[in-house]
Amino acid sequence: MPIFTIVDQDTCIACGACGASAPDIFDYDDEGLAFYIADHNQGNTPIDPSLLNDLEDAVEGCPTGSIKLAEEAFNGELDKGQ
Template sequence: MPTYTIVDKDTCIACGACGAAAPAIFDYDDEGLAYVHLDNNTGTAKIPKELADDFADAIENCPTESIKKLDKPAR
């Protein structure tokens, strides 16, 4: 089953944990807030299977639970 993700920028505290765990998935905007660079944080790009472990680590390490795991595209 494909997995999608989005970062809730309203709760992100710019700690850098997600980018450290999964740099191929997450990046930071000019304010330091995380976003999914695979799809510009729209929740429409599938997380590649080879990045599944990194993605799981990012979710686990996010102190504010801002990373949302989705079973279908957000749009």
């Protein structure tokens, strides 16, 4: 089953933890806020299965819980994630 991710940039504190744990998944905008690289934080592109361990590390390391996961595409909407 595919896993999708998106970052809630309203709660992201630009700490850099996700990029350190998962540099192939997350990057930062000009304000330092994290975003999902594959689709510019729309949550429509499933995570490559080879990156799932890094994703898990990033989710566990996020101090604000800003990284959301779902089994269906977010389509840019945060309310689908957990």
